[in-house]
Amino acid sequence: MRGGRVGDRLLHLWTWLVIVWLSSPIAVMILFGFNDKKSKSNTTWQGFTLRWYGELFDIDDLTTALTNSLVIAVVSTAVTVVIGTMLGLALGRHRFRGKGVTNFLVFAAISTPELVMGASLLSLFVSGNVPRDSVTIIIAHVLFSLSFVVVTVRARVVGLDPSLEEAARDLGASAWGTFRQVTLPSILPGVLAGAMLSFALSIDDYVVTSFVNGSTVTFPLWIVGAVKTGIPPQVNVMGTLIFGIGVLIAIGNAVAARRRT
Amino acid sequence: MRRLTPYLLALPGWMWLAIFLVVPMAAMASVSLQTGNAIDGYAMTFAVSNYTDALGRYSTQLVRSLVYGGLATAAMLVIGYPVAYWIAFRGGRRKSVYLFLLLLPFFVSFVLRTISWNFLLADNGILFGTLKSWGVLPADFHVLATTVAVVGGLTYNFLPFMILPIYVALERVDPRVVEAAQDLYATRTAAFRRVVLPLSLPGVFAGVLMTFVPATADPINAAILGGTANTMIGNIIQTEYLTNLNYPTASALSFTLMAVLLVGIFVYARALGTENVLEAAAR
Numbered sequence: 001m002r003g004g005r006v007g008d009r010l011l012h013l014w015t016w017l018v019i020v021w022l023s024s025p026i027a028v029m030i031l032f033g034f035n036d037k038k039s040k041s042n043t044t045w046q047g048f049t050l051r052w053y054g055e056l057f058d059i060d061d062l063t064t065a066l067t068n069s070l071v072i073a074v075v076s077t078a079v080t081v082v083i084g085t086m087l088g089l090a091l092g093r094h095r096f097r098g099k100g101v102t103n104f105l106v107f108a109a110i111s112t113p114e115l116v117m118g119a120s121l122l123s124l125f126v127s128g129n130v131p132r133d134s135v136t137i138i139i140a141h142v143l144f145s146l147s148f149v150v151v152t153v154r155a156r157v158v159g160l161d162p163s164l165e166e167a168a169r170d171l172g173a174s175a176w177g178t179f180r181q182v183t184l185p186s187i188l189p190g191v192l193a194g195a196m197l198s199f200a201l202s203i204d205d206y207v208v209t210s211f212v213n214g215s216t217v218t219f220p221l222w223i224v225g226a227v228k229t230g231i232p233p234q235v236n237v238m239g240t241l242i243f244g245i246g247v248l249i250a251i252g253n254a255v256a257a258r259r260r261t
Numbered sequence: 262m263r264r265l266t267p268y269l270l271a272l273p274g275w276m277w278l279a280i281f282l283v284v285p286m287a288a289m290a291s292v293s294l295q296t297g298n299a300i301d302g303y304a305m306t307f308a309v310s311n312y313t314d315a316l317g318r319y320s321t322q323l324v325r326s327l328v329y330g331g332l333a334t335a336a337m338l339v340i341g342y343p344v345a346y347w348i349a350f351r352g353g354r355r356k357s358v359y360l361f362l363l364l365l366p367f368f369v370s371f372v373l374r375t376i377s378w379n380f381l382l383a384d385n386g387i388l389f390g391t392l393k394s395w396g397v398l399p400a401d402f403h404v405l406a407t408t409v410a411v412v413g414g415l416t417y418n419f420l421p422f423m424i425l426p427i428y429v430a431l432e433r434v435d436p437r438v439v440e441a442a443q444d445l446y447a448t449r450t451a452a453f454r455r456v457v458l459p460l461s462l463p464g465v466f467a468g469v470l471m472t473f474v475p476a477t478a479d480p481i482n483a484a485i486l487g488g489t490a491n492t493m494i495g496n497i498i499q500t501e502y503l504t505n506l507n508y509p510t511a512s513a514l515s516f517t518l519m520a521v522l523l524v525g526i527f528v529y530a531r532a533l534g535t536e537n538v539l540e541a542a543a544r
């Protein structure tokens with residue numbers, strides 16, 4: 001293996017180069033949230049300021065867009081988690097007619113390009129004269145997140161020992177009691193992972209949302225709309241704060257998971 | 262009652278998928294064969310000419326999308342495989358830290374990441390502007406609005422989706438298998454080529470599938486990094502649907518895109534001899 005040492009070093013270096021490359025736009029985003037820009041554009045560095053953190057909510061449309069995104073993400077995550085967990089339980093635990101078709105639909109929902117999904121939903125809404133607003137956005141977001149919740153819950157259910165539930169029933173627990181006290185706690189990590197994923201997918205989506213939004217504007221839509229006139233530094237600040245919160249939650253999760261084991 | 266349980270559990274999800282995935286596809290298929298306009302309404306005329314017209318007008322963008330998607334996927338494979346390999350076999354106890362660092366970009370919105378690239382690559386931005394003022398680059402050097410910028414942006418944005426499945430496949434490879442090959446006098450290269458590489462192919466397949474499809478259909482990179490000369494099919498579909506309200510043409514284009522991607526996936530699966538496409542992709 002001695003000949004491999006140089007190769008290993010090169011691979012190690014390569015891995016770090018890729019990590020730096022992947023992180024560089026994040027560094028730029030954080031940096032330009034502190035840019036003391038004088039002109040309209042925010043593309044050259046003009047000095048350090050904390051001003052934009054103070055004026056974070058001064059652009060009304062942007063604040064509305066961010067609020068819309070958060071509300072839509074919370075509602076669609078809640079809906080997705082409930083029906084996704086139910087479907088995941090059915091597919092992971094039970095045998096029933098139509099199971100094969102359902103599995104195929106779940107896979108199809110993951111592999112359809114977002115663009116085609118958005119376009120087909122728009123075709124449906126246009127054909128049916130359905131007005132497009134937050135409701136149609138939530139419908140779309142539930143659709144593309146659903147499969148991810150189903151897959152994570154199903155994986156968890158399959159790994160579960162059915163004799164635990166049988167034991168609970170033998171000890172006189174009702175069906176609902178068994179679910180609440182035995183099944184749910186053991187599949188909870190899968191449900192939570194699915195919930196986090198669907199929240200992240202919802203808050204980040206541009207492509208599908210752009211087809212079904214009507215006049216409702218979400219955070220990503222607002223940003224794309226503002227590209228031509230110039231992205232205000234507040235966008236960078238919001239991005240930085242969301243990034244920070246996300247990283248903190250992820251690290252907290254990892255630490256908690258390590259304690260438990 | 263117990264026999265009904267699975268049906269009751271599956272019903273809401275099943276209905277959601279049927280009403281909002283299957284019916285819309287049928288609606289799109291129907292719209293793609295209609296004639297009319299946004300003001301007078303549309304009527305079903307089985308106008309197959311929508312397809313020939315759309316393809317005649319936008320074949321350049323369709324081919325360009327497939328080429329860009331293919332180039333980006335190839336670049337991701339070349340860049341990502343060594344990373345997945347190193348973390349899986351040499352990552353040791355820090356494996357999860359490396360994976361976390363690779364996933365860091367996903368804590369920032371896709372759109373914002375692409376715009377930050379735009380900042381970074383701007384003609385007089387912090388990178389090229391500085392290099393130009395040092396005289397390292399000629400004053401007329403630029404990357405934005407070129408093929409390199411779009412393919413680079415796609416490569417950047419989807420790279421982790423290539424690395425993760427390959428990592429999962431490599432992680433499952435028992436290092437003792439590699440040692441056995443070397444005990445049997447295989448060189449390092451031969452052991453990699455004959456043992457590790459074939460075992461990692463399901464991961465490569467899943468990675469290619471997870472990156473090629475979204476990269477080919479992505480409208481954001483081309484819109485933000487590409488300028489007017491690098492329009493991709495995603496931008497055309499968006500414009501036809503949302504600005505021109507030309508629903509028949511837009512539907513025909515969407516359907517064609519999906520069909521081409523499906524054929525591509527099928528041919529690729531056959532060429533690679535992968536038995537179970539669904540299983541590899543679902544992992």
